[in-house]
Amino acid sequence: MYSTILIVDDEAGVRSGLRKLLSFHGYKVLEAEGISTARKLLRSQEVAFVLLDLRLGSENGVEFLRELKSEGPYPAVIVITGYGDVRSAVECMQAGAANYITKPIDHDLLLSILEKETKTILFYRENLAFRETLASTCGREMVSSSHPEMRRVEGIIEKIKDSDATVLILGETGTGKELVAQKIHYSGMYRNRPFISVNCAAINDNLLESEIFGHERGAFTGAIQRKLGRFELAGNGTLFLDEVGDMSLSMQSKLLRVLQERTFERVGGTKTLTAHCRIIASTNRNLERLLAEGRFREDLYYRLSVVTLRLPPLRERKEDIPLLVQQFIEEANRMYHRRIRSIPPSIMNRILLYDWPGNIRQLKNVITNAVLLSEGEELSSLDLPSFGRSRESEDSLFSGTVGEPQKGSLKARLEPYREDLEARIIRECLERNRYNITRAAEELGISRKTLYFKLHRYHVSPDPQ
Secondary structure (H helix, E strand, O other): OOEEEEEEOOOOEEEEHHHHHHHHHHOOOEEEEOOOHHHHHHHHOOOEEEEEEOOEOOEHHHHHHHHHOOOOOOOEEEEEEOOOOOHHHHHHHHHHOOOEEEEEOHHHHHHHHHHHHHHHHHHHHHHHHHHHHHHHHEEEEEEOOOOOHHHHHHHHHHHHOOOOEEEEOOOOOOOHHHHHHHHHHHHHOOOOOOOEEEEOOOOOOOHHHHHEEOOOOOOOOOOOEEOHHHHHHHHHOEEEEEOOOOOHHHHHHHHHHHHHHOEEOOOOOOOEOOOOOEEEEEEEOOHHHHOHHHHHHHHHHHHHHOOOEEEOHHHHHHHHHHHHHHHHHHHHHHOOOOOOOOOHHHHHHHHHOOOOOOOOHHHHHHHHHHHHOOOOEEEEOOOOOOOOOOHHHHHHHHHHHHHHHHOOOOHHHHHHHHHHHHHEEEEHHHOOOOOOOOHHHHHHOOOOOHHHHHHOOOOOOOOOO
């Protein structure tokens, strides 16, 4: 397809000269002396470029250009204009022409334009193929579930996939909030538009404002050039604001303005820009608690929650675990060239008994790691990392009935349970201090930063669920 060119010109001599030039350089050439013939060829042939002469007797080349562009970005149209006809060239570029060239035609310039546009087409096709692949695979971890809440989520996604309504996704860490956002985006009319995400919890306020809204050169120390923000990069696609519950009140006010007025300025800029994208937000925080404490704006909450999706934790939908395990095994087999075919019932029972505080993300990591370490066609207990224990076995640890007698030093015997102990101590400390991070960190004798690190490591929520 990339080597096929349609020449639309009413002068036989011009067509003949271009045909010889382009054929010599490896292009397949089609010819049309008028728009009617060009339409027929475009319906029957796969064409990459149209060389279009604007002056086609009584026919209007500009209108034909607009007709072609109304059907999509390709074929790319290169307009042939008379010498000095700048006004027509500008009009054509505004109508969607890829480029223009004046008569008499400079052969080297034409070949250079075609080479450049060929690279653009290849990039577009590769990008489109990537989007289609992503669209077909995203959300696969949302297995067909029998859990009522997940069935409800799947039904709502189907209804809102083509809507520009703002969506708020609630759920614990690892429940698949970004997967749901991608599923909404790639399963509907937005699938060929940008999907841009930003993690609001991972960036401090000053940098977050620059990330979301962009900045002008000289806006702050280190701003050596203009930077486009996520709102601009999202264009008419989807902007996913991950962990929006971690935004400061100051940033919440700035986001609220965009949701209300659909306008914003880059940091250090004065030009007002328009936000065209759909917004999907997510959080693992208890927003009702944050609202009551005055740490989240009520007006922003209502703006974000036009449509609200609540994702249940994996411990509440254990009937989905066997399907998820099988899916993760298949994915890891492909990725690491393994050949795991089955998983023993004893190991599956162990997986089902565990509460999975890290939810789907933790389960996927454990299964992927096990497949990577495996050598045969069946997973063994030796392949599985120590991903933790069920609450029942955790309780047995504290009651002194850990199971088979162990040999070795006290430190060696306690080591397998250290992380479980630490996670339980942290959870109890948080509950005792009513989830006040500062007081909990002081009681534990560690910094807030270290406590947050351990909360993330052990998949412990900083808020009561």
